[in-house]
Amino acid sequence: MAFTNEQLERYSRHIILKEIGVKGQKKLLNATVLIIGAGGLGAPAALYLAAAGVGTIGIVDADTVDLSNLQRQVIHTTNDIGKRKVDSAAETMRAVNPDVTVNTYYDFVSSANIMDLIKDYDFILDGTDNFPAKFLINDACVMAKKPLSHAGIIRFKGQLTTILPGEGPCYRCIFKDPPPKDAVPTCKQAGVIGAMGGVIGSLQAMEAVKYITGVGELLVGYLLTYDALKMEFHKIKLPPRGKGCAVCSDAPTITKLIDYEQAACELKH
Amino acid sequence: MTIKVAGEQKQMADGITVAGLIEAEQVENPQYVTVSVNEEFIDAGDFASHVLNEGDEVEFLYFMGGGR
Ligand SMILES: [Zn+2]
Numbered sequence: 001m002a003f004t005n006e007q008l009e010r011y012s013r014h015i016i017l018k019e020i021g022v023k024g025q026k027k028l029l030n031a032t033v034l035i036i037g038a039g040g041l042g043a044p045a046a047l048y049l050a051a052a053g054v055g056t057i058g059i060v061d062a063d064t065v066d067l068s069n070l071q072r073q074v075i076h077t078t079n080d081i082g083k084r085k086v087d088s089a090a091e092t093m094r095a096v097n098p099d100v101t102v103n104t105y106y107d108f109v110s111s112a113n114i115m116d117l118i119k120d121y122d123f124i125l126d127g128t129d130n131f132p133a134k135f136l137i138n139d140a141c142v143m144a145k146k147p148l149s150h151a152g153i154i155r156f157k158g159q160l161t162t163i164l165p166g167e168g169p170c171y172r173c174i175f176k177d178p179p180p181k182d183a184v185p186t187c188k189q190a191g192v193i194g195a196m197g198g199v200i201g202s203l204q205a206m207e208a209v210k211y212i213t214g215v216g217e218l219l220v221g222y223l224l225t226y227d228a229l230k231m232e233f234h235k236i237k238l239p240p241r242g243k244g245c246a247v248c249s250d251a252p253t254i255t256k257l258i259d260y261e262q263a264a265c266e267l268k269h
Numbered sequence: 270m271t272i273k274v275a276g277e278q279k280q281m282a283d284g285i286t287v288a289g290l291i292e293a294e295q296v297e298n299p300q301y302v303t304v305s306v307n308e309e310f311i312d313a314g315d316f317a318s319h320v321l322n323e324g325d326e327v328e329f330l331y332f333m334g335g336g337r
Contacts, residue, residue, distance in 0.1 A: 039337025129337035152333025179301045184332045236328045237308050
């Protein structure tokens, strides 16, 4: 595949980086990334990955754009209210970069569809807002051996880790089971500062780009936390993979995907 | 004695347990926190009995469920 003059111009700031170059840019154009959740995390991640020229981006969301989303979900505009988030996000990504093929999935993830959704993608980015989905995505990626960027945000805090199944620890290595319904507040209940999605979602996009191009060190084996009020990042080193983990140890006890019960207030959001 | 909590040096009473530290640090939703000591996870059932030592490095890992 040869670059057109327009592509050389569009990606010039990437191509000039010795770590990326023409080779890295080609890898990006040939890559496929699935973003689950077109919201606070997914919006900035999708914008940066589209702008970067990731050739195929899948986006999964079963929601429509609501006025209360616009405080942070920067891929949607006031004119998009009422539209499916996947359509609104796809429209913006295509407008940012016509090189990108966008696949939309207007659906919730569940044990019934997750394996099929992730199977054709090189890298999975979790931008969901509830524990049942986060555990489901983790387990599915471990079982299918798909690289995953996991993240969570709440109030003035955010965190993320990168999971390479078989190499580093997974989400379930850190947290054995989802907390009971409503035991730990969601963004809707607790609030979240809009730019938090921008910070953490952009870091997820950064990990995807690094994974695709093979540049630098991934956040495998670490949980990076960010406290906006203290303006502090903290990198927590995690124990090695699998030790007693129900899904990623060498003798896993979870071998089938689980649909945990969603908190009622999370169903719509 | 001095221990490191989330990367910060802190003075704690000798013999303090993980459960004691959780209380002293006023950890939010303590029943759902994951704790690592010197890069090893401690079982929640051992929080009350696991005694911390001088120089231990303790991390609290919290559930964060938001994203959309
Ligand atoms: Zn694991």
